[in-house]
Amino acid sequence: MRRRRPGVFAWLPPMVPTFLLLGLFFIGPILWAAYTAFTNAALSGPAARDPEFVGWENFRRALHDPNLANAVWLTVLFTFGSAVIGQNCLGMLLAVLMQRRNQVIRAIVGMLVVAAWVLPEIVAAFALYAFLSGDGTLNAVLTTLGMEGQNWLFTAPMLAIILGNVWRGTAFSMLIYQAALSDVDVELLEAAQVDGAGPLRRFWHVVLPIVRRTVMTNLMLITLQTIGVFTLIYVLTSGGPGTASQTLPLLMYDRAFEFGEIAYGTAIAFVLLGVGALFSAIYARALRAEV
């Protein structure tokens, strides 16, 4: 019997849709966006019909735009607070707590955390909104306790969206870390314990070095995920009050689709991409530094 080998072009037919997808929905739009960011394109008006090339004008404007500086800062704060600190640390804590524990409890806790993640972001946003808004439940409870309520979404909008994002996103880090921790050799931990290392030292000196790669990869994934978060913030605070929680995706949506300044909105999207690249570069460096 003759052994059949795949034809030389067997790979081509299954890849055609993917190439179309890459061309139409990735490379094409990026090139288009890169060009548009240097024009004065708009959604309507004369600039919509016949956009002009304006060079670095949009980026020059961005540099002096207080709203953009504000949005960059809020995006970094949001990402650091909800992803790097919140999701990452809480996910690790949950994974460590549940490591080699009672199967039933493990299953229950895992289910509770992951359930929050499969729900629409809008549900998280609504729950927090109903709870924290001026005439929301928290204030009603505070009033019955004889305390003065306040509009939490006005006084602490960043805290609200960070909490919301931690609630929704922790599951991913937890699952990733659970998988990584199951690879850590039990004998190593036992040896460390016999040598008198407490739980914290065991985690810091034995577990963490082993799962370091996973931590960095996870950080990169959740960071890229978080800098693009739109729904949660849009529904919860719409970026407000004023611009107090207007992160880059919201600013970009506002400029491009509400004000129709397509070119400037696109320039903002590239700033967003830059922030993501910066975070990634930091993680990549941190990973290399200690090897």
Place this chain on the structure above:
Amino acid sequence: MTAVLPRRRPAAAYRRARGSTGFLEWVAIHSIALALGLMFLLPLVFVCLTAVMSDRQALTAELWPRQWQWANFVTVFEKAPLLTYLGNSLLYSGVATAGMLVSSVPAAYALARLRWRGRNLAFLAVVAAMMLPPQVVAVPLYLLWARLDLTGTVWPLVIPYLLGDFFSIFLLRQFFLTIPRDYVDAARADGCSEAGVLLRVIVPMARPGIAAAALFSFLYTWNDYFGPLLYTAERPESWTLSVALASFRGMHRVEWNLTMAATVLVMLPALVLFLVAQKTFVKGITFTGVKG
């Protein structure tokens, strides 16, 4: 001399070290874990309880419903054309997921088990596209669909899935790589065509991976708000459930009990799907190749 020393048995010593404090530690750690887990449940309980309250009681200090108004779930259907929105959501999620499977499974196979020049480059492009924040391409894509006169419908959201989905291609490829090459080679030796290898060997063996990819894309599209907001907001007949839900809050007087009842209805399919396919789901996540 060292040979005379008894071998240390770390495992036994470890167990001994746990000894008396063992039980307390067990209780403490499990309680903390459970408490943390329950905190994740609180917002959900809050939504569900508010959904069955009277309008007057919603968002008051009384957290437990005085009377259970199950009728709220019926009333929401009278207040808004939820069935239309449900249809749109199902159209988006259903067609997108089915289309994704048809287009992404073969592509993932070509990326995992066929050798060709440019394969690594193509895979790299898929990963890069997967990581790209959606905002970067939002404007050009919107203009493209506007020019095709398809804004105001769900088609701009569905059509890309007919060509594939970057994350699904990535996930499926990772899964296909775990299927031993020998099976593929054996099928080829038996004269199986590449399509045959894919359909008779890879697909049956990769069923959990394919299920995970389908699950993810269904949940993602079901929960998606940015896309439907961008493309369907202008025409209420095209709204998906998520857009409709968000519009509830913009109404002149928000009836929170009904809004929460609608919220429960929207999240129910996602929750049920997750509970039914929890194992597949968790497996899919840990499979995204984060290990190593």
